[in-house]
Amino acid sequence: MEAFGESRARTAWAFSINSAVHQLAGPLGGVIIRKIGPRKTLFMSGIVAALGYLGSAFGQSLYILYISLGVVNGVGTCLNYYAWIVGLSLYFVEKRGLMMGLAMAGSGVGVLTIGPAIAKAVPEIGWRESMILCAGLSLLFGIFGAPVSRKVPNKGMDESDKKFVDVVTGKCRAIWEVVPSLCSCGVYQVKPQNLGNNASDTIVAGGLVQGNESTKDDYLLSSHRTQWRVLLFSSVLYTVASSAFFTLLKDWINKIGLEDITPTALILIGVGDIVGRLVAGVATWQLAKHRTSDVILIGVAQLLLSSALVGAAFTESSVGVLASVFGIGTSMGFQMVLMAVSPMKNNNIEGLGVILLLGGLGALVGPPMAGYLVDELDNYKYALMATAAAPMLGAVICLLCFSIIKCKARQFKNISQQNTDYS
Structure with missing residues (x-):
């Protein structure tokens, strides 16, 4: 300055x-x-x-x-x-x-x-x-x-993972998508002659016309598509709420007369962020085989952030403030890992970029929204509660998504059983 x-x-x-x-x-x-x-x-x-x-x-x-x-x-x-x-x-x-x-x-x-x-x-x-x-x-x-x-071990990789490694390390070139898109069901290879010296083969994801018979691929693609949309929407709500909170943080602590604990609060946010990332890493590892693990964990992160913001709105003690900011930091770290791991489970490199883009847009919306809430409501308590509404909405949507996926799973199971009985 x-x-x-x-x-x-x-x-x-x-x-x-x-x-x-x-x-x-x-x-x-x-x-x-x-x-x-x-x-x-x-x-x-x-x-x-x-x-x-x-x-x-x-x-x-x-x-x-x-x-x-x-x-x-x-x-x-x-x-x-x-x-x-x-x-x-x-x-x-x-x-x-x-x-x-x-x-x-x-x-x-x-x-x-x-x-x-x-x-x-x-x-x-x-x-x-x-x-x-x-x-x-x-x-x-x-x-x-x-x-x-460039030498990557192949242990534990399926064919989709191996194709992903080939594209990223330059052994082959992706024309469109290295893995099946939301409307495609297979990955195919072609070997044209004029691709240059750095490309041994090219991967093309081909779309298929869905038939009348419900298949396992239909269910898996539908489940993936639903969870992916929830993840994108969740990234926006998360960054709107978290950026709004950081805009309010210093003035809110000063307003309740606890400005002396501001450095401690910032440290606890950082510690909570580290704890959240570690817990999310273990959770995503342990629940990796469950198809609905992403939407469940996203909902938990959103619920934790919303609960911590509501707790912050109703506390005026130093212990309450420090507990709230630790919870907010933990939820932020948790969400950051989920936003990185979820698209990479399907080797979706561009998907990670879309999540970051939407998060950036959310970060541009959050601070002005926080300022508007304080000016209009003239009360940090109501402003924090209004901010908590965004991740709470995200948690509700995750619950609905989980219910929809479970419902589709039951429908697929029933149809498969009927086809088996008919045969």
Whole structure:
């Protein structure tokens, strides 16, 4: 603020843009990983993120900060996040959820350790020098991404997983989809002559016309389609509620006269986030064989976030506030792992980008909504309760989705039994 002579609000826009671009650039990340694979994308992400920090360090206006720190660095961190999620999916099939939970918990630990270290460095060496330090740390993305080898073990993989590995590592090229789409039932290979030296074969997902007879594929595709829509809608509701809460957090704590516990509250949010990621990793691993596990866990995460927000609205004690923010942090970590694991279960690289995109749109809606609620209701209690309505709606929709899937399962079982009896 002092360097550019700008207000706190205008300066804060740089970080808001960074957060939004980090998610809105998700579809771009999917395209790049399809083209060059996760290993090269990790190298690229480190360079792009470092350029963003360096541009901020040497920038002479706030608008340069918007572009360098907001847009360039946001794209770099998005590519890094995207690439290591896909990279982990290459190596772990049976324990994919557990490994992602552990890896994402590591990012939370980094925030709690490196974040305070950088904050201490700013008064000592200056904010521009700290940006250069962050640029150096960003280059480590590529170094730590080097072990993401093209040689991937095939243990525990089915044919769809093996095709997915071939596309991501550059052994073959995807014309449309590497796995069956929502309206297709099979994966086929063709070997044309003019595909270039890097493509040994090409994978095409072919659509089939659904017949009159109900099959297991019909049920599985219908179940997947329903859960996928719930996941997309849930990502929007989650980011709307969580971003709105962070907008209200500081003023809400000050309003109830507990401003002294603000640092502790922020730490507990971080600790809860780590706990949520670890629990989600174990849960997705243990429930991986259950077809409805995703929608159940998403509903649990949404219900936890809504309950914590309602608890925050009705408490004015330090213990109540700290318990509420810990619950909110836990639900956030839980949801983050689910949004990464769910699309990768079906090797849906582009699906992860769509989730990030919708999450970014939700993050743009949440803060203005929070400000509007406070201005209109003139009461943080009602504003928090209104914010809690979004994840509560998500929990109800997950319950309905679960009921629909179970109903379809019973119908499929009855039809199969009738066909067996007829035969």
